[in-house]
Amino acid sequence: MTSNRLRVALQKSGRLAIESQKLLKTCGIKFNINEQRLIVHSDNLPIDILRVRDDDIPGLVMDGVVDIGIVGENVLVEEQLERQIYNKPASYTKIRQLDFGYCRLSLAVPAEFDYQQPNSLSNLRIATTYPNLLKQFMQNKDIAYQDCILKGSVEVAPRAGLADAICDLVSTGATLEANGLKETEIIFKSKACIIQSPATQPDEKQLLIDTIMSRVNGVIQAKESKYIMLHAPKDNIQSVINLLPGAENPTILPLSSSGDIGNMVAIHAVSREDVFWDTMEQLKQLGASSILILPIEKMME
Ligand SMILES: Nc1ncnc2c1ncn2[C@@H]1O[C@H](COP(=O)(O)OP(=O)(O)OP(=O)(O)O)[C@@H](O)[C@H]1O
Numbered sequence: 001m002t003s004n005r006l007r008v009a010l011q012k013s014g015r016l017a018i019e020s021q022k023l024l025k026t027c028g029i030k031f032n033i034n035e036q037r038l039i040v041h042s043d044n045l046p047i048d049i050l051r052v053r054d055d056d057i058p059g060l061v062m063d064g065v066v067d068i069g070i071v072g073e074n075v076l077v078e079e080q081l082e083r084q085i086y087n088k089p090a091s092y093t094k095i096r097q098l099d100f101g102y103c104r105l106s107l108a109v110p111a112e113f114d115y116q117q118p119n120s121l122s123n124l125r126i127a128t129t130y131p132n133l134l135k136q137f138m139q140n141k142d143i144a145y146q147d148c149i150l151k152g153s154v155e156v157a158p159r160a161g162l163a164d165a166i167c168d169l170v171s172t173g174a175t176l177e178a179n180g181l182k183e184t185e186i187i188f189k190s191k192a193c194i195i196q197s198p199a200t201q202p203d204e205k206q207l208l209i210d211t212i213m214s215r216v217n218g219v220i221q222a223k224e225s226k227y228i229m230l231h232a233p234k235d236n237i238q239s240v241i242n243l244l245p246g247a248e249n250p251t252i253l254p255l256s257s258s259g260d261i262g263n264m265v266a267i268h269a270v271s272r273e274d275v276f277w278d279t280m281e282q283l284k285q286l287g288a289s290s291i292l293i294l295p296i297e298k299m300m301e
């Protein structure tokens with residue numbers, strides 16, 4: 001399907017929906033979500049947003065129905081493995097890893113299960129929504145098993161007598177614990193990412209994707225960075241700078257007042273990392289004062 005407008009697939013509702021919308025909005029793409037509308041036209045750019053189930057996003061990108069999509073790597077790789085079996089289009093380009101949707105696909109067994117190693121699951125039944133990722137892991141270890149495919153609430157399977165173990169997503173581990181299960185093996189670590197279709201063609205579309213990606217990079221960099229302002233004794237400038245994590249080329253400014261603070265300068269710096277309380281305490285020990293750590297909203301190099 002070709003169109004001059006850039007088509008973007010986002011999860012309609014669920015764990016990635018809000019963060020995905022927020023990211024596009026922070027990149028300057030204006031749109032209004034109306035719960036019932038599944039295609040949303042941007043108010044200021046030639047972009048259409050398709051709001052779909054996350055499971056459908058990789059296929060829409062691989063088939064060229066949309067140009068880019070935001071999806072979890074777990075769903076992406078699972079769909080790719082599935083498509084490879086049936087010789088369906090399975091290529092895409094991962095253009096950016098994102099800083100949300102952190103989770104892992106893990107094997108888990110009932111708390112009382114005597115688990116030693118993956119082999120402990122030999123010939124047992126494992127419930128999962130990710131049969132292809134599970135198969136890849138078990139085949140690599142040469143372990144025979146049976147699968148039981150469920151679309152959700154996988155954690156209920158052992159208690160319901162459907163399976164002996166499960167292979168499902170874990171983040172805090174609270175769902176496993178609440179269902180009397182223990183995590184035994186991480187088989188895949190996942191984050192959200194932006195993928196692009198190999199079918200995207202007109203130059204204007206690529207230009208728009210490049211612009212959005214440059215903004216995405218700016219948004220993520222800004223989130224990971226902090227603006228630091230402090231007063232420091234002239235004698236300790238270098239030691240203070242050495243303490244600031246990842247700060248390059250700080251600005252050093254004289255203070256307008258004299259007296260007690262006549263020996264002080266103001267240091268402003270962008271730090272590429274979070275600044276922890278213990279760093280602030282060490283700065284204070286070096287004589288720094290009026291230490292401010294500020295969030296940065298946007299950044300462009
Ligand atoms: N507990 C979690 N913490 C963080 N990220 C998660 C968690 N669970 C899932 N994810 C990530 O978010 C994605 C979407 O999860 P969600 O539970 O919303 O999916 P879903 O129920 O399949 O939604 P849909 O209705 O779109 O099919 C997952 O594929 C995964 O990448």
Ligand SMILES: O=P(O)(O)OC[C@H]1O[C@H](OP(=O)(O)OP(=O)(O)O)[C@H](O)[C@@H]1O
Binds near residue numbers: 015170173175
């Ligand atoms: O380790 P935790 O922090 O407890 O998170 C793990 C749970 O989160 C996901 O389900 P979700 O709550 O998104 O519901 P779903 O089954 O409808 O996808 C996942 O499928 C687990 O069940």
Ligand SMILES: [Mg+2]
Binds near residue numbers: 053054055
């Ligand atoms: Mg889904």
